[in-house]
Amino acid sequence: MKIKVLHQIMEWNEDVSASVRQTLDAHNVYMINIMGSPGAGKTSLITGLIGRLGSRFNIGVIEGDIAGQIDAQKIAALNIPAVQLNTDGACHIEAMSIEKILPEFDLDHLDVIFVENIGNLVCPAEFDIGEHLRITILSIPEGDDKVEKYPLMFTETGCLVLNKYDMLPYFDFNETRVAQNYETVNPSAPLFKVSCRSGSGLEQLCAFLTGKITGRRP
Amino acid sequence: MKIKVLHQIMEWNEDVSASVRQTLDAHNVYMINIMGSPGAGKTSLITGLIGRLGSRFNIGVIEGDIAGQIDAQKIAALNIPAVQLNTDGACHIEAMSIEKILPEFDLDHLDVIFVENIGNLVCPAEFDIGEHLRITILSIPEGDDKVEKYPLMFTETGCLVLNKYDMLPYFDFNETRVAQNYETVNPSAPLFKVSCRSGSGLEQLCAFLTGKITGRRP
Numbered sequence: 001m002k003i004k005v006l007h008q009i010m011e012w013n014e015d016v017s018a019s020v021r022q023t024l025d026a027h028n029v030y031m032i033n034i035m036g037s038p039g040a041g042k043t044s045l046i047t048g049l050i051g052r053l054g055s056r057f058n059i060g061v062i063e064g065d066i067a068g069q070i071d072a073q074k075i076a077a078l079n080i081p082a083v084q085l086n087t088d089g090a091c092h093i094e095a096m097s098i099e100k101i102l103p104e105f106d107l108d109h110l111d112v113i114f115v116e117n118i119g120n121l122v123c124p125a126e127f128d129i130g131e132h133l134r135i136t137i138l139s140i141p142e143g144d145d146k147v148e149k150y151p152l153m154f155t156e157t158g159c160l161v162l163n164k165y166d167m168l169p170y171f172d173f174n175e176t177r178v179a180q181n182y183e184t185v186n187p188s189a190p191l192f193k194v195s196c197r198s199g200s201g202l203e204q205l206c207a208f209l210t211g212k213i214t215g216r217r218p
Numbered sequence: 219m220k221i222k223v224l225h226q227i228m229e230w231n232e233d234v235s236a237s238v239r240q241t242l243d244a245h246n247v248y249m250i251n252i253m254g255s256p257g258a259g260k261t262s263l264i265t266g267l268i269g270r271l272g273s274r275f276n277i278g279v280i281e282g283d284i285a286g287q288i289d290a291q292k293i294a295a296l297n298i299p300a301v302q303l304n305t306d307g308a309c310h311i312e313a314m315s316i317e318k319i320l321p322e323f324d325l326d327h328l329d330v331i332f333v334e335n336i337g338n339l340v341c342p343a344e345f346d347i348g349e350h351l352r353i354t355i356l357s358i359p360e361g362d363d364k365v366e367k368y369p370l371m372f373t374e375t376g377c378l379v380l381n382k383y384d385m386l387p388y389f390d391f392n393e394t395r396v397a398q399n400y401e402t403v404n405p406s407a408p409l410f411k412v413s414c415r416s417g418s419g420l421e422q423l424c425a426f427l428t429g430k431i432t433g434r435r436p
Binding site (some may be wrong): 038039065066067068070089091118120121122123127139141142143145146148149150151152164167170209215 | 255256257279283284285286288307309330336338339340341344357359360361363364367368369371382385388
């Protein structure tokens with residue numbers, strides 16, 4: 001599919017995230033903000049979710065990147081409507097950009113929008129972009145100390161996806177440390193152990209997301 | 219060793235980085251700013267370099283983290299003077315904080331200061347903290363598209379360290395893609411393939427750094 005490329009608006013307005021959510025709610029569209037380090041597997045997670053949820057829900061994707069459109073091309077190749085948001089250097093997505101992008105989609109015929117945020121375990125967590133749910137991805141190779149070192153990203157999320165779980169034998173990664181630290185800062189949110197490459201664990205995550213998406217419908 | 223913990227100063231002053239460099243030069247101290255994604259291996263690189271350069275140079279370390287002092291504890295366990303800089307949420311280190319920290323070291327008896335920046339492939343690249351050299355670390359599990367997606371971090375560095383190179387067989391990572399993209403944006407800076415875990419490749423990096431450190435002495 002053809003990819004529309006938009007650029008980030010940096011003007012900040014705290015009412016905008018609420019306005020974005022109102023627009024989405026008016027069209028019954030559920031927006032999921034996916035965050036994590038560079039290379040944690042955000043795009044792979046989105047393509048894996050499209051493969052499993054795409055028969056039930058109409059999905060659109062907003063791909064945030066500082067530069068380029070590598071990820072949007074991967075999504076468009078799946079025949080899914082994708083908009084590339086280039087932040088031109090900025091380290092996170094803001095609600096103003098989402099507000100500008102939404103008219104690019106046919107919201108009446110969408111159920112879900114995945115937003116892939118900039119690869120960054122710090123700044124994106126500070127910005128409500130109008131999403132209904134946040135997913136934080138942490139991958140095994142990043143190490144087991146990340147909840148302690150980047151707490152906000154784990155405190156503010158609706159669930160934690162522990163990706164590249166098939167790589168566990170090759171890295172010195174203490175799962176218990178992560179699970180305990182995560183439970184301490186975010187006791188009510190679930191943790192899913194997945195491999196986006198093999199697909200393991202994605203069914204459980206899809207069940208959780210399906211419940212969230214359908215649970216709030218009128 | 220006892221760890222001093224300081225907090226980030228957010229006031230910005232573009233003269234401060236030059237002032238930091240002057241102070242370091244007056245004491246003949248070479249400062250290296252180490253940057254990369256969360257979990258790329260910054261602390262492991264520093265401990266590996268301490269093991270190989272510590273007999274020739276007196277080394278100090280500034281550990282930047284949003285919260286906690288996990289990494290500074292690892293450095294102090296090596297009996298190396300370490301100062302923990304907590305940015306309290308901020309996504310990068312600024313020169314003002316370095317200026318405040320330098321008096322914590324006995325600069326007359328130091329040759330090298332390693333600064334471990336916040337784990338972030340975006341924002342730290344925008345800030346001159348008074349360093350003489352930048353090292354960007356990219357690890358194999360992060361994927362081979364990072365130079366294209368986060369260009370500034372690779373354009374502004376003095377060398378690129380491709381870490382977790384021993385993991386290459388387990389990931390779909392095209393070395394040539396990274397090398398070519400890196401050469402395009404930064405043709406004069408070398409690339410080192412290392413495994414901080416096994417130590418492979420660190421000798422070549424140490425030879426490069428030794429040349430840099432000694433090359434500028436009076």
